[in-house]
Amino acid sequence: MPPMSASEESPRRRGRPPSGGREAILEAALTVLRDHGIAHLTSREVAARAGVSDASVYYHFRDRAGLLEAMFERGMKPLLFLQDAEDGDPRAVLRQAxxxxxxxxxxxxxxxxxxxxxxxxxxxVAEYIERKDVGPHRGVENLAGYLRAQQQAGRVNRRANPDAVAMLLIDATFARCVRRHMLIRSEERLPSREALLDEIGRLLEPT
Amino acid sequence: MPPMSASEESPRRRGRPPSGGREAILEAALTVLRDHGIAHLTSREVAARAGVSDASVYYHFRDRAGLLEAMFERGMKPLLFLQDAEDGDPRAVLRQAxxxxxxxxxxxxxxxxxxxxxxxxxxxVAEYIERKDVGPHRGVENLAGYLRAQQQAGRVNRRANPDAVAMLLIDATFARCVRRHMLIRSEERLPSREALLDEIGRLLEPT
DNA sequence: GTCTATAGGTTGATAGAC
DNA sequence: GTCTATCAACCTATAGAC
Incomplete structure (x- = not known):
């Protein structure tokens, strides 16, 4: 058999980095998880999507549990949602958050x-959230800190409890995402996002 | 064989109805789901807990999907949380809700x-929620109806949006339960249930 | 690091006796 | 309606060649 043409860099089908097996597997696994659920997350399914053999999965991640742990670590990216909005209108900041x-x-x-x-x-997963410190209290602290500063500046009602207001916004947003994810299509019968933001905004109005 | 003593209603060990195989399977399945998760919900595991053979599972519920559907139907009991509290103090009603x-x-x-x-x-599941009409809009309608009546009576601020207030309470409670269920033990760093109820209550205060 | 091949176990589902 | 027995399919994980 003649040597392969040098112009053909790799026998691989879709331009994937030469030794990026581990990354490819992780990405494929997360795709399967999002599109089909953990019940379909088998070494075979993941390997096929990553374009590798299923033995590679066990080479890179000891066992199924190892793959899951790596997926959690990769998937639980931290939330940084209030970096440079420290001085906007409270309602606009709520919207952005x-x-x-x-x-x-x-x-x-x-x-x-x-x-x-x-x-x-x-x-x-609970331990990962704890260890990487990406729990909901981080979001509360972040948003509540901004609200407290606005209270000092007199732009937000002093009677407002910043932690509680922040939590209400986070929980309302979380529930909203869960409903959408669950295909509960009763959104048209529920108050709009704007209506909820307006109502939370009322808590901030100076008396 | 002599007739069974009338005082002994059933020969079964734990007060289970005489031919309640189907019920026993359903209960066992729900127990497995709650205690171990759907990943462990196998016909064998369920059958063993119900004290029947796993073939019985397929007799009563065509296949695994049939069992799951029956579980959803049985488990999705409707919410009736505001029956006879139509005339209490708004804050107390919020608490009860x-x-x-x-x-x-x-x-x-x-x-x-x-x-x-x-x-x-x-x-x-989305279809069941739709068909049995146990979606979140029911809870909103229920609670918002009460709030509207209180607005008419002048006990609740007319500026308050009843639907939005109801949704905020429901979402905050939902998120709270999800966190507990997920073992996210940051509750001590988050505002208490009382703090949230107080803040929502502020939305109802007459100006 | 990646492959093929395969062992060993579990699962969904059916057949047929009682 | 309930059982025993069984299958085919699928899964995790390993062994060993390249």
């Missing part, structure tokens, strides 16, 4: 839900 | 989460 939160939840919800399918996975 | 919602979510959350872990199950 809600948008960031929505994007964040859409990203991590598949992982969160997958962990609920197995009682043994629950504490593992 | 939150308690009822918490009990409700604790009940249905395992089923909801199970459905989210598999893309094929999602539309099935």
């Amino acid at each position: 809600a948008a960031s939160l929505e994007a964040f939840f859409d990203d991590v919800l598949p992982i969160l839900h997958a962990a609920q399918s197995d009682a043994e996975l629950r504490p593992i | 939150a308690a009822s919602l918490e009990a409700f979510f604790d009940d249905v959350l395992p089923i909801l989460h199970a459905a989210q872990s598999d893309a094929e199950l999602r539309p099935i």
Whole structure:
């Protein structure tokens, strides 16, 4: 058999980096998780999508649990939703925070839900959230800090409880994402995002 | 064989109805779902817990999907949380509604989460929620109706949006239950249930 | 690091006796 | 309606060649 043409860099089908097997597997696994659920997350399915053999999965990640752990670590990206908005109009900041939160939840919800399918996975994901410090208290602290500053500046009602207001916004956004994810299409019968933001905004109005 | 003593109603060990195989299987299945997750919900595991053979599972419920559907139907009990509290103090009613919602979510959350872990199950549960009309808009309508009546009576601020206030309470309670269910133990760093209820209550205060 | 091949176990589902 | 027995399919994980 003649040597392969040098112009053909790799025998691989889709331009994937030469030794990026591990990355390819992780990406494929997250895709399967998001599109079909953890029940379909088998070494074969993942390997086929990554374009490798299923033995490679066990080479890179000891076992199935190892793959899941790596997926959680990769998928649980931290939320940084209030970086340079420290001095905007409170209502506008609320709006912006809600948008960031929505994007964040859409990203991590598949992982969160997958962990609920197995009682043994629950504490593992909970431990990751704890260790990487990406729990909901971070979002509360972040948003509440801004609200407190605005209270000092007299732009937000002093009677408002910043932590509670922040939590209400986060929870409302979370629930909204969950409903959409669950295909509960009763959105037209529920108050709009704007109506909720307006109502939370009322809590901030100076008396 | 002599007739059985009339005083002994049933020969079964634990007060189970004489031919309640179907019921026993359903109960066992729900127990497995709650305690271990849908990943461990196999015909064998369920059958063993119900004290029947696994062939019985397929006799009563065509296949695995049939069992899951029956579980959803049985587990998605409707929420009736504001029956005879039409004339209490708004804050007390909010408190009571939150308690009822918490009990409700604790009940249905395992089923909801199970459905989210598999893309094929999602539309099935969504369809049940739609058909049995147990979606979140029911809770909103219920609570908002009460708030509207209180607005008429002048006990609740007319500027308040009843639907939005109801939704905020429901979402905050939902998120709270989800966090507990997920073992996210940051509750001590988050505002208390009372703080949230107080803040929502502020939305109702007459100006 | 990646492959083929395969062992060993579990699962969904059916057949047929009682 | 309930059982025992069984299958085919699928899954995790390993062994060993390249």
